[in-house]
Amino acid sequence: MALQLENVTKRFGEFTAVDHLNLTVEKGSMYGFLGANGAGKTTTFRMILGLLNANEGQITWNNKTISYETSPEIGYLPEERGLYPKMKVEDQLIFLGELRGMKKADAKKSIDYWLERFEVSQNKNKKVEELSKGNQQKIQVIAALMHDPKLLILDEPFSGLDPVNVEMLKKAITDFRNNGATILFSSHRMDHVEELCEKLSIIHHGKQIVSGSLRDVKRSFDRQNVRIRSDHDLTGLDNVPGVLSVAHSVEGAVFQIDDEEVANELLSAAVQAGPIRHFEIEEPSLQDIFIAKVGKEYA
Numbered sequence: 268m269a270l271q272l273e274n275v276t277k278r279f280g281e282f283t284a285v286d287h288l289n290l291t292v293e294k295g296s297m298y299g300f301l302g303a304n305g306a307g308k309t310t311t312f313r314m315i316l317g318l319l320n321a322n323e324g325q326i327t328w329n330n331k332t333i334s335y336e337t338s339p340e341i342g343y344l345p346e347e348r349g350l351y352p353k354m355k356v357e358d359q360l361i362f363l364g365e366l367r368g369m370k371k372a373d374a375k376k377s378i379d380y381w382l383e384r385f386e387v388s389q390n391k392n393k394k395v396e397e398l399s400k401g402n403q404q405k406i407q408v409i410a411a412l413m414h415d416p417k418l419l420i421l422d423e424p425f426s427g428l429d430p431v432n433v434e435m436l437k438k439a440i441t442d443f444r445n446n447g448a449t450i451l452f453s454s455h456r457m458d459h460v461e462e463l464c465e466k467l468s469i470i471h472h473g474k475q476i477v478s479g480s481l482r483d484v485k486r487s488f489d490r491q492n493v494r495i496r497s498d499h500d501l502t503g504l505d506n507v508p509g510v511l512s513v514a515h516s517v518e519g520a521v522f523q524i525d526d527e528e529v530a531n532e533l534l535s536a537a538v539q540a541g542p543i544r545h546f547e548i549e550e551p552s553l554q555d556i557f558i559a560k561v562g563k564e565y566a
């Protein structure tokens with residue numbers, strides 16, 4: 268049981284938005300789909316949902332082509348949040364639940380559960396336009412989850428949510444995964460992907476440039492970070508040979524290196540500059556990998 272994309276290509280006229288993309292999301296796993304603005308993520312999601320036709324390649328869910336029949340199994344949070352502003356929250360969710368094949372009574376039960384879980388029950392009879400942006404986002408998330416889908420496609424699910432609500436949504440989608448659902452989501456927040464996803468892809472100009480488990484992706488990136496915390500000025504360390512890049516902050520600095528010997532040099536130089544509070548060699552973050560692969564301008 269899996270979502271499978273084989274050699275999927277989408278062209279808009281002369282322009283290739285998605286270029287021979289291959290990916291498999293195993294049942295019960297969470298997959299992070301990353302890429303800069305315009306990389307082709309939403310286009311890929313629309314093809315998975317059958318909203319756009321691929322020019323080449325094949326997309327299957329449990330070995331079947333996704334169609335109207337499979338739609339009750341799928342939950343989709345679109346990037347362009349498409350709620351009717353004048354419609355009341357409950358009426359709107361009942362309507363969307365019925366479109367996914369739910370009976371009205373089941374939809375109402377599920378809506379009550381999710382409104383309460385997301386702490387927005389007080390908005391049940393309000394028009395969508397009366398809600399804050401974050402609360403509208405929660406209603407749209409409920410529309411994607413309320414029919415208990417087996418496959419969840421979430422386009423930037425955390426955008427617009429405050430940190431408390433981000434945690435609430437993370438818990439909800441993790442519960443879905445733990446109950447066996449298969450989840451594919453896009454995000455510009457590398458820390459969320461790092462925390463939640465077993466596997467990931469980075470696409471760039473429609474082409475997959477990185478894919479695999481988080482562990483393998485990190486292992487194959489032959490750079491490390493040296494984090495030094497100190498109250499002293501560390502800018503003198505920027506020119507230590509072998510430092511690939513450096514980020515200074517109020518706490519100290521993080522140096523990117525590709526040779527552990529350079530870490531020793533940095534330690535000696537830091538101690539000479541003054542007392543240090545912390546020294547650590549860290550594995551690269553997904554953010555480091557993304558920036559190195561896709562380019563600084565997108566970070």
Ligand SMILES: Nc1ncnc2c1ncn2[C@@H]1O[C@H](COP(=O)(O)OP(=O)(O)OP(=O)(O)O)[C@@H](O)[C@H]1O
Pocket residue numbers: 279284302303304305306307308309310311346
């Ligand atoms: N209907 C369309 N006609 C022509 N070009 C399109 C169409 N839809 C998308 N594109 C182009 O395809 C490319 C990929 O767009 P897409 O929306 O899939 O990117 P994305 O990775 O989701 O970006 P973002 O992170 O900004 O949401 C972009 O260059 C976009 O302009």
